[in-house]
Amino acid sequence: xxxxxxxxxxxxxxxxxxxxxxxxxxxxxxxxxxxxxxxxxxxxxxxxxxxxxxxxxxxxxxxxxxxxxxxxxxxxxxxxxxxxxxxxxxxxxxxxxxxxxxxx
Numbered sequence: 001x002x003x004x005x006x007x008x009x010x011x012x013x014x015x016x017x018x019x020x021x022x023x024x025x026x027x028x029x030x031x032x033x034x035x036x037x038x039x040x041x042x043x044x045x046x047x048x049x050x051x052x053x054x055x056x057x058x059x060x061x062x063x064x065x066x067x068x069x070x071x072x073x074x075x076x077x078x079x080x081x082x083x084x085x086x087x088x089x090x091x092x093x094x095x096x097x098x099x100x101x102x103x104x
Contacts, residue, residue, distance in 0.1 A: 016046060 020042035027044060029037040 016042070016049075019045065 023041045025041055026038055027041050029039065029044065031037055
């Protein structure tokens, strides 16, 4: 899964790099009536991308953290309520599976 993520982010960086090289021109962004921001087009596109990505990424990480804590808490509660029986060893399993010759 990590390789897919690496390939995806590499592709995004390459596409943004090619876009930046091809569109390196100034643009004017009118924020309010008297306030005009003059910036390069790639900076505007990358800023918009990050403005959408960062809050969703933070929400995703917070949700994973919260659910991970909840799962850990529930597992510890379950372990405290129902202590698991000791596992059988291989010699106990072999002894249980072999027929007893004295019963014949």
